[in-house]
Amino acid sequence: MPKPTTIIFPSMDVRGAASGGSATSGGGVSIELDSVTKTYPGQDVSAVEDFSMRIEPGELVMFVGPSGCGKTTTMKMVNRIIEPTSGSIRIDGQDVLSLSPDQLRRHIGYVIQQIGLFPHMTIADNIATVPRLLGWSKKETSARVEELLDTVQLDPAVFADRYPRQLSGGQQQRAGVARALAADPPVMLMDEPFGATDPITREKLQAEFLRLQADIGKTIIFVTHDFDEAVRLGDRIAVLSERSQIEQFDTPAAILAAPANDYVASFIGSGAALKRLSLMPVTSADLSFGAPASGGKRPQLDPTATLRDALDLLVVTGAEALEIVDADGTRLGCLTHAAISAALTQSSPTRGAGPAAGEGVHR
């Protein structure tokens, strides 16, 4: 096999092979979809119709919509698992249709819900797949495998030589993410990667994934049907309806505060205010409520908590207010029900406006 050290995307690091760099090198590039349409032969209605979107470098964009709305089809056209009928897709300005699909895919991380680990290969061999396709040396490859196993918190000494079936679902999905990251692709496509895991594992994987993305800053398209997951993970959310029509494309806070239409509102479901609170830090509220009366003892909360956590604590304890105290024990202020409500009202942006005040806490 030839040793393709070609740089597929222009602004990618000159890193044909693992330059011994960390898992955190690379970063993302932009993705632009322009009037992309997919019509399957023999069908009158397009699966995806006239889809246009620009995704900024390092952005994590969530495609949310019901089953069959075309969100997965849209995503799979980016790495040409599905070929678009018309329109253009550019990654870092480079038209993907002008590249060989196999070469293209070696530079795009791909994670699917069923994980798709190769059952007859060890975890190490699975992760080494793309580096080997790219002709990395043995030494570089095995160093990279070890590094990635650490990154996804699987002990290399324990897991490298295991076979997929010897791993739990959560561990398998971590290995799947490690495999997708192996050649440090600037772009990742993730198709409901945590969909098949139990709620506890899912939450853990989501938290780990957010931490990881904060480090690596890939450009990610993440498909899910779970709106709460979209709110939790996404920089921006595209709410899609049939034929992959974009109903709203905005930050989670903006969508929660001002759904563009009834369709989006119905997708958000009940508890929009609570979901918004989970995106706001306690410090975004008015903390100037008076100090406790002498002798009064109030529940304490860390300033890194969200307003939703605060509300939860208020309801559980029945207290009139919470003390916000940081890790050093410094008192930052005091939070009441009224302050939480006020924070919510203040942050309501006008429809379609940019990021709401106090948005983007969870990063």
Next chain:
Amino acid sequence: MSTLTSPDVGRRTTGRRGAVARVLAAPLVVAVLGLVTLLWLQSIELDSIEKRTLNTDYLVDRVREHLLLSLSAAALVALLAIPAGVLIHRTNSRVLRGVVLALANIGQATPAVGVVILLAIVWRTGFTTALVALVAYSFLPVLRNTLTGLAEVDPATREAARGMGMTRTQVLRRIELPLASPVILAGLRTSLVFAVGVATIATFINAGGLGDMIVNGLKLQRYPVLIVGAALVAGIAILIDWVAGLVEEYARPRGL
């Protein structure tokens, strides 16, 4: 392909004693069968016709012919049916797949004696004809298992492989064939054992083998000849199945 493997992972753990018993059962049965036949032969008086057949030289020749015929048939089948299966699989055509399987099924349903004798009538008698008939006859299990094995590879595994930038050939060689190999090997094993049994018919078209003993024994009413011939065929079939089973176990990709 797989370089980073540790020796103690992925081994089947059926329990040591069970495994040993399974490995030794077939040769034991054959040994007992052979011993009983030998003792029985020594206890009876053989006439001149029987003596002409039941001696080492004659037996070795017949066994050699029989093995040559069935093993080369199985080897040819492997060389032809596996690539055929792969090609049909790669066309992704359900129609072609259906047609081929239907044709192969018809071939399978035709009685072996009929195939051998018809072929001898329209062509010629002898080893080559017997070989062709045997190949045609044991083609199906390997073809069918190759198709089934490849079709049974999890679509998600295939999609992951494609999504990572493997070419179609790489997907076939590194993912599909290894994953389908247990099923394909099982088909080969079936067709091999098949071939050993059906090769007895070769005697009808003058292609030798242990069928000679069975047919002569019957015709001349020399039961010792008949019985030794039958016992040899049975023993060979069991032993070959046993060896094939060991190969199958050994060649199965670890991690499955």
